[in-house]
Amino acid sequence: MSAPTEFRTQVAVVGAGPVGATVANYLGLYGVETLLVDRSTDIVDYPRAVGMDDECLRSFQGIGLADEMLADMLQNIPLKMFGADGRCFADIRPATKEFGWPRRNIFMQQLAERTLRKGLERYPHIRPLYGHELIRVEQDGTEVRLHLSGPDGEGALVRAAYVVAADGGRSTIRTQLNIPLVGETSPRKWVVIECDNDPLDAPYTGLHCDPRRPYVCLDLPYNYRRWEFMLFPGEDAEAMLRPERVRELLTGHVPDPAALNVIRARVYTHHSRVASRFVEGRICLVGDAAHLMPPWAGQGMNTGIRDATNVAWKLAAVVSGRAHPRILSTYDTERRAHAKAMVDLSDTLGRILSSTNPWVARPRDILFRGLRLAPAVRDWLVDMRFKPMPRYSERGIVLHRGQEAGKNCAVGRMLVQPKVETSAGLAVHLDDTLGTWFTLIGYGTDPLIHLDDESRAFWDRIGTRYVAVAESRSGRSQGERPTSATDSVVVEDLDGSLRDWFATQPGTMAVIRPDRYVAAVTEPLELASLSCEFERLLSPSRNPKAEDLPSSRSSLEPLGGAS
Incomplete structure (x- = not known):
């Protein structure tokens, strides 16, 4: 038997779906040598995830792919809820662009995956390894070892400093690490039906809360449409997939x-x-490997993309020596509680909207119609303010300093993203001027004139960009x-x-992650004292131990192995 082909890399990502990609x-983007492993060689060619929010689009903006995503997307799609009598009792049309992008958008996952995989071609230090299935994972204080089986059964061994598990709801990595999924599974099953010759003039997402059989109807790009029907106890799920039952x-x-x-x-x-x-050690779970949620809030993939954006910069900071490996623990503290909040929101919406009891459904419909008459509640619904927004606490990579813990303080929250004008007179999204790493922003002042030499050296060392915002x-x-x-x-x-x-903030300068x-x-x-605090927060090791940072030998080329 031939020895397995061996690879070394700084980071290995297992799972090439939207989150892993x-x-x-x-x-x-951050210059990290990466191996992307997936057991499939092709993208599944039908819609799966279909809802994308503004935070998610902002993440894709960060890797230069938002416009490509939008090219295959229905933007600002209304969400309508219909009661037991078939009348609409809620029409949600968020108009806000607080983060620079539309809040409710419909896409098709297979097209998004193609865009993401095409994006990887920009980086010679990213190597896809498709058609390879993970068999076993091991880790110690210095590396993670992935034992793979290739398309023809040949073995491969990946030695990575860190691993991102994006291998789905049945995650092999999570299972082998004995990490339990805490929660419950609904006893009700749903049939999902999709066609590519849409017969309806219904350009919206419809949640039909009919107690006789709750269902969802979604308008998708390029003449596709999806229906999701609840099954009742006693109905044979597989039998319901027969053509005559689908009809x-x-x-x-x-x-x-x-x-x-x-x-x-x-x-x-669900x-x-x-x-x-x-x-767990040198392994981070993201996406469905970390959380599973019902589709009612349309936040499954979006939550996974938030995971991806959070964990990627922290891994890049660690492998480049700009931060201590212990900052990876903040990925758990920052993301797990918010993922749970999204699951709870989805559960709540599901209980409200999928009731099969007419005596519950009718009062619900009346209540929602009445709430529409109250402007504050109507705006809360229309702008989707019921969606929990992440706010990272002092256990994360943030500095709450005294008065900054107040209700309106933005520390730990996502920065707004309006349009700004460049020195060339171009109106662009704010993020397009911030660079790819940390940013020091001053409003009405230049951050650099307030930094002493030691503070400037720290911010320069971690690759910070300095931005001064002037009045228009x-x-x-x-x-x-x-x-x-x-x-x-x-x-x-x-x-x-x-x-x-x-x-609304307790200062005119902000540190943006x-x-x-x-x-x-x-x-x-x-600013000088804050710089010291932030340096301690990241605390990059001046003399890193072998177990703290990846080996200086890091190559995506095979190290050997007989053929």
Whole structure:
């Protein structure tokens, strides 16, 4: 028998779905040598995840793929809820672009995966290893070893400093690490039916809360449509997938069920589970490997993309020596509680909307119609403010300093993203001026003029960009825009959004993390002390131990192995 081909890499990502491919794209952006492993050679060619929110699009903006995603997407799609009598009792149309992108968008997963895989081609240090199945995972204080089986049964061994488990709800890695999924599984199953010749003029997502059989109907891009029907106790799930039963389910919902070109009919079970921990040694769980949730809030994949954006920059900071490996523990503390909140939201919506008891359904419909008459409640629904937003506490990579823990303080929250104007007169998203790593932003002031030599050396060492925000039209003319005497990037606050944002904060300077969360807010006079605190928070080891950082020998080329 031949010896397995052996690879060494800084990070291995197992699972090339949307979450794993996003991690790999971010690691490519950060210059981290990465191996992307997946047991499949091809992308599954039918829709699965279909909802994408503004936070998710902002993550794709960070890797330069938001516009490519939008090219295959339905933007600002309404979400309508219909009661037992068939009348709409809630019409959710979020208009806010707080984070720079539409809040409710519909896409098809297979197209998004192609875009993400195409994006990986930009990075020569990212190597896909498709058609390889993970058999066994081992780790110690210095590395993780992945034992793989290739397309023809040949063995491969990957030695990685760190591993990201993005291998789905039945995660082999999570199972072998004995990490339990805590929660419950719904006894009700659902049949999902998709066609590629949409017969309906219904350009929205419809949640039909009919107690006779609750169902969901979704308008998808490129003439696709999806239905999801609840099954009742005693109904044979597999029998419901027969063509005649599929047509029976669709009867009354489309003009001619027999005319539909059904491309898929499958049975799904709704799980509400979160892994008991997201980090085990040198391995981090992301996406469905870390949490499973019902589809009611449309947050399954979106939550996974938040995981990816959070864990990628921390891994990059560790393998580059800019932060101590212990910061990886903050991936668990920052992401697990929020994932649980998303699962709870999905469960709550499911209980409200999928009741099969008419005596519960009718009062629910009346209540929701009444709530629409209250402006505050209506706006809360329309703008989807019921969606829990992450706020990272002092146990994460943030600095809450006294008054900053107040209700309106943005520390630990995602930074707003308005349009700003560059020195060339271009109106762009704020993130496009912040660079790819940490940013020090000053409103009405230049961050660099407030840094002493030691503080400047620290921020430079971790690759920080400096941005000074000026009031719009504060230069002498179009030809004489505001400038800086330092290396700071100067942008103009095009519509006053950043002025308003900073006005609610306890300072005119902010530290922004690579994932666009606010790490700290301060006044210029306190910047030196904040710099010291932040350096201690990251605490990169000046003399790292062997077990703290990956080996300096890190190559994606095979190390050997007989053929």
